[in-house]
Amino acid sequence: MSPSTHASGDKRKLAKRRSRRRRLLLWILLFSTLGLAVLTLNGRLGGDPYLAQAQIRTTVTTSPRDSTPTTTPAVLNPTKTIPQASPTGTASQQPVQTDSTLNTPTQSSPAQVQASLFTDATIGTIFLSISEGGYSHLFAYNPQSLPLTRLTNGAWDDITPSASPDGTRLAFASNRNGQWDIYLMALESGEITQITDSPGYDGAPSWSPDNQWLVYESYVTLPSDVPQSTQSSGAASSGAVPTDNLDIYILQISASSEENTPLPLTVHPAAEYAPAWSPGGRQIAFVSNRGGEEEIWLADLDRIDDRFQNVSQNPRSADKNPAWSPDGNSLVWASTQDGYESIFIRDLSQPSNQKRLVGNGSQPVWSPRGNTLVTSLLTPNHTYLTGYQVNAPGISLSPFPLPGSLSGLTWGSGELPASLPLDMAEAAVLTPTPSWLVALTPAADMPGARQRVVPLENIEAPYPYIHDLVDESFNSLRENLAVKIGWDFLSTLENAFVPLTSPLFPGMIEDWLYTGRAFSLNPGPVNAGWMLVVREDYGASSYWRIYLRTRFQDGTQGLPLRTLPWNFNARYSGDPRYYEQGGTYAQSIPTGYWVDLTSLASDYGWERLPSLITWHSAMPASRFNEFVYADDLTWDSAMSELYPPSALYTPTHMAAPTLTPTKTRWPTSTPTSTRTPRASQIPKSTTTPTP
Numbered sequence: 001m002s003p004s005t006h007a008s009g010d011k012r013k014l015a016k017r018r019s020r021r022r023r024l025l026l027w028i029l030l031f032s033t034l035g036l037a038v039l040t041l042n043g044r045l046g047g048d049p050y051l052a053q054a055q056i057r058t059t060v061t062t063s064p065r066d067s068t069p070t071t072t073p074a075v076l077n078p079t080k081t082i083p084q085a086s087p088t089g090t091a092s093q094q095p096v097q098t099d100s101t102l103n104t105p106t107q108s109s110p111a112q113v114q115a116s117l118f119t120d121a122t123i124g125t126i127f128l129s130i131s132e133g134g135y136s137h138l139f140a141y142n143p144q145s146l147p148l149t150r151l152t153n154g155a156w157d158d159i160t161p162s163a164s165p166d167g168t169r170l171a172f173a174s175n176r177n178g179q180w181d182i183y184l185m186a187l188e189s190g191e192i193t194q195i196t197d198s199p200g201y202d203g204a205p206s207w208s209p210d211n212q213w214l215v216y217e218s219y220v221t222l223p224s225d226v227p228q229s230t231q232s233s234g235a236a237s238s239g240a241v242p243t244d245n246l247d248i249y250i251l252q253i254s255a256s257s258e259e260n261t262p263l264p265l266t267v268h269p270a271a272e273y274a275p276a277w278s279p280g281g282r283q284i285a286f287v288s289n290r291g292g293e294e295e296i297w298l299a300d301l302d303r304i305d306d307r308f309q310n311v312s313q314n315p316r317s318a319d320k321n322p323a324w325s326p327d328g329n330s331l332v333w334a335s336t337q338d339g340y341e342s343i344f345i346r347d348l349s350q351p352s353n354q355k356r357l358v359g360n361g362s363q364p365v366w367s368p369r370g371n372t373l374v375t376s377l378l379t380p381n382h383t384y385l386t387g388y389q390v391n392a393p394g395i396s397l398s399p400f401p402l403p404g405s406l407s408g409l410t411w412g413s414g415e416l417p418a419s420l421p422l423d424m425a426e427a428a429v430l431t432p433t434p435s436w437l438v439a440l441t442p443a444a445d446m447p448g449a450r451q452r453v454v455p456l457e458n459i460e461a462p463y464p465y466i467h468d469l470v471d472e473s474f475n476s477l478r479e480n481l482a483v484k485i486g487w488d489f490l491s492t493l494e495n496a497f498v499p500l501t502s503p504l505f506p507g508m509i510e511d512w513l514y515t516g517r518a519f520s521l522n523p524g525p526v527n528a529g530w531m532l533v534v535r536e537d538y539g540a541s542s543y544w545r546i547y548l549r550t551r552f553q554d555g556t557q558g559l560p561l562r563t564l565p566w567n568f569n570a571r572y573s574g575d576p577r578y579y580e581q582g583g584t585y586a587q588s589i590p591t592g593y594w595v596d597l598t599s600l601a602s603d604y605g606w607e608r609l610p611s612l613i614t615w616h617s618a619m620p621a622s623r624f625n626e627f628v629y630a631d632d633l634t635w636d637s638a639m640s641e642l643y644p645p646s647a648l649y650t651p652t653h654m655a656a657p658t659l660t661p662t663k664t665r666w667p668t669s670t671p672t673s674t675r676t677p678r679a680s681q682i683p684k685s686t687t688t689p690t691p
Contacts, residue, residue, distance in 0.1 A: 124368045124413045127151075127161040127170060128385075131404035133435045134480045134603050137427070138172060138185075140416055143387075143397055149416075151185075153427040158183075160204040160408035164211050165279075167368075167414025171195075171214060173203035179555045182216055184253075187414055190421025195253065196262070200555045201593070202249075204408075206277045206284075211253075215265065215284055217273040218249045219560040221553070221591075244591050246273040246560050248286055248299075265299055271589050272297075273562060274321060279328035285311070287320050289564075289589065294318040296333050311346065312355070318563075321363045326370040334362045334375070339537035343375055343388070359388050359395065363406065368413040372396060376406045380536075380543045381607040405599045435604060436476040440468055451641045453497050453516045459490075465497040467516035467641070470605070470629040474519065477604040484595050485558065486551025494520040494625060500647070505620040507612050512628045515638035521546065521625035532565040532590060533624050541610040544624035547594040558593035565590065568619055582616035605629050 126141045128148075138151040138158045152158045156176040163170055170185040177194070180201040184193045196202045201219040208214070221244055249262040266272045270290035277284050284299045288308075296312040296319045312319040317337035324331060329349040335342055343358040358364075361375030370390065377384040377399050383406050387397030420428060441454050453465040456474070466474055478490040498504060498513040512518035525531035525548075534545040547565070550557035564585045570578040578584050598608060606627040615622035630638070639648060 124167065124411055125163075125415050126365075126374055127163060127408075127410050127412060128402075128406060129159045129161055129172070129408035130402055130406060131599060131603055133432050134484075134600060136404075136407045138170070141385075146416070148403075150427045150430065151424050153430055153432075157407075161410050162205045162207060162408075163410045163412025163414070164207050165209055165413070166211055167412050169211075170410075170412070171205040171207065172408070173205065173216075175556075180559070182214065182251075187412075188417055188421075190423045196251065198262075201560055203559075204274050206275050208277050209279050209281045213250060213252050213277075215248060215250050215275040215277050217246050217275060218262070219246050219555075219593075220244075245269065245589070246271045246562070248272055248275045248284070271560075271562060276322045276324055278324050279326060285322040285324065285331055287322065287562075291315070294320055294563075296322050296331070311348070312344075320562075323365050325366050326368060332358070332364045332366070332373060334364060336537075339539045339541070341378060343373065345390070358390070359386075361386060361388075363409045365409050365411045367411055374409065374411055376402075376409060380538055380541070380610070381602060404603060435480075436472040438469055438472055450644075453642065456496060459493060459496065461493040461496045461519075462502075463495075463497050463499065464493075465516065466519065467497070467629075469631075470517055473604045473606070473629060477601060477606065480604075481548075481595070481597065481600060484550070484600070485548050489525070489548055489597075490521075492522045492524075494522050496520075500643070505618070507614060507621060510635050512609070512626070512630070512635065512638070515635065516642060517630065517633075517638055518626055518628045520623075520627075523625055526568070529590075532561070532594065533568070534563050535566040535585075538610075542615065542622070543608055543610055544598075544622065545608075546597040546625070548597050550593045550595060553592050555593065558595045560592075561589050561594050563589070568622075571619075580616060582619075582622070601627050605631065 122144060124142075125146065128139045128141060129136050130139050131137075135155060136157040136159050137153055138161055140146060140149045140151055154176060156174060158172050158174045158176070161170050161172040168187060170187060172183055172185065173180055174183050175181075176183075179199065180203055181197055182195040182202050182205050184195055185191070186193075195214065196216075198218065198220070200221060201217075203217055205214045205216040245268075247267060248265040250265055251262045252260050254260065265275075265284065266286070266288075268288070268290055270288055272286055272288040272290070275284050275286040282301050284301065286297055286299065287294055288297045289295070290297075291310065293315055295310055295314065298309045298311050300307050300309070311322075311331060312333065312335070314335065314337075317335045319333050319335045322331055322333045330345055330347050332343060332345045335344055341360060341362050343361045343364050344355040345358055346355040347353045358373060359375075361373075361377050364373050364375040366373060373388045373390060374397070375386060375388070377386050383402045383404070384399040385397070385402055386395055386399040388394075389396045416424075419425075441452070443452055446452055451468050454468045454471050456464045456466055456471065474490075478488070481490060482488045495513050496519045497516040498511070500514060504511050504513065513520065521531075523531075526533065530549045532547040532549075534547065536543045536545055544566070547561060566583055567586050568583045570584045571582060601607075606629050609623045609626050609628060611623055612618075612621035633641075636648075
């Protein structure tokens with residue numbers, strides 16, 4: 001072959017390489033351009049779409065500081081010191097966690113830094129009811145101008161605040177006088193006026209647009225000699241007999257309000273609650289389970305017949321907390337489905353429009369301008385506050401943890417005065433008294449790095465002991481709970497501390513009861529009707545909320561129930577469906593007054609645990625009655641507080657290895673058996689020994 005032929009072949013190969021290289025560069029350029037376009041489009045959107053759709057999850061072994069943004073509310077400055085043993089066994093050190101002095105309105109809030117997208121935060125004030133130390137109090141907050149500021153304080157509860165349309169007053173429910181009634185607070189002067197005075201429960205007020213009327217939920221116990229009303233229209237006259245459940249009433253606010261008679265809006269055997277008065281004044285939204293599940297309904301005040309209309313129309317979810325937009329065209333509510341709690345908006349001015357998803361959350365409220373929503377974000381053991389833009393995806397206020405559970409949320413158009421009234425100012429700068437103080441029992445034989453378990457006084461349990469660092473918290477919880485329900489429920493426990501020599505239910509080898517930082521409730525009151533268990537799903541995990549029936553059912557203790565409890569005993573009914581799903585929901589909401597033990601225990605540091613995957617077929621695996629004081633510890637680190645490492649090393653039994661036959665290359669013949677010689681039948685003579 002000539003040299004010219006070789007040269008032409010090399011040129012063709014070189015041209016092919018260059019062509020492939022150019023095609024590769026073009027593909028790389030194309031994908032890079034598409035990637036930059038996507039990033040550019042995302043940069044134009046407000047907030048973080050991923051965070052808007054994400055469901056925040058925490059476990060008992062996860063610290064809130066590790067699973068949430070770095071922003072913390074200005075209300076808290078937690079201090080934690082390592083307690084030392086006191087010679088007398090008294091509290092000679094700081095509490096494990098206490099609330100520091102609240103910031104005044106003139107101070108800056110760390111959450112202001114993350115409110116750059118929260119455009120509506122420059123208008124009005126957000127009012128919240130937050131639990132602390134076993135009681136719920138009112139707080140004011142603005143992400144850009146006002147840190148979390150306490151407005152009320154005392155040994156009572158102030159819940160479900162509602163700001164008036166003119167921004168001058170705040171309506172709320174309180175049991176400060178012994179029973180639940182509606183009160184009004186003048187924001188300029190701080191003066192508080194009682195509006196209702198009934199023997200039952202009154203709460204969740206909502207204002208009419210002219211500031212002259214209030215609609216609220218009320219629970220009046222039906223006398224035993226009066227049959228329950230079966231009216232379903234709800235358009236009852238003022239003389240209608242209320243049912244033994246939550247119903248909705250309307251009351252006029254005037255100088256002679258003591259002479260006014262509340263007008264019943266609904267009289268139905270089902271529970272109807274959480275009313276919201278429309279800005280147009282002719283409609284009231286509320287929650288009702290008359291269809292078997294919680295759904296959003298509308299009451300048209302201009303109609304007598306066919307007054308009520310189902311708005312949410314989603315039988316697969318539990319809907320609650322309706323709120324109107326300032327223009328009265330849209331309605332927002334929270335919906336729980338498949339373990340996720342989401343916010344939906346529906347434009348009622350266009351009947352053909354369907355609801356649309358905004359993001360995750362609960363208890364949504366509108367800003368005065370109607371461009372932003374503020375809502376709580378619930379996790380199994382913590383509550384966060386976040387916000388969304390109504391017409392843009394993503395969050396506008398990064399979630400930050402609240403110091404306690406939320407019992408009401410509203411956004412008013414008014415602002416607090418520059419100089420707070422005396423009562424508000426005193427509450428704002430108050431340092432709450434710690435609910436308990438850690439006091440270590442001295443022990444000379446304990447190593448310096450380890451703790452011990454101490455006995456629980458007057459407690460019935462297999463092993464009435466608990467960790468020395470949490471016994472004061474348990475005793476304080478027990479004392480406060482006994483006051484709220486009227487009987488000593490925690491005097492009998494299914495388990496407290498469990499030694500290593502006592503095995504628990506299969507699958508609970510690493511249970512927190514072994515650490516001494518947990519206790520499990522006595523499940524007996526469930527069958528007696530004194531304890532209810534409510535199922536709460538968070539994603540694929542199932543948690544449980546415990547309610548206890550109060551001793552006195554006159555409205556002085558507890559609150560009416562709003563959720564259907566879970567019936568574990570339905571597994572034994574013979575229906576295979578109930579056995580496969582571990583039970584079913586109750587047919588109706590139980591009557592009476594109940595105390596939320598789960599929420600109260602959270603104020604004392606006790607958290608609940610998720611169920612094991614086998615809980616549908618094994619009730620102990622549900623762990624519905626177990627509470628843990630983890631204090632940011634893992635199970636291993638909590639065990640190391642009580643035991644040396646050698647005590648936790650459990651030898652694992654290993655079976656002897658099975659002999660595997662070795663394959664031989666050539667087969668070998670088996671040796672032929674040899675004949676065994678037989679004994680001789682003829683005796684032989686014995687030789688005579690020679691002397």
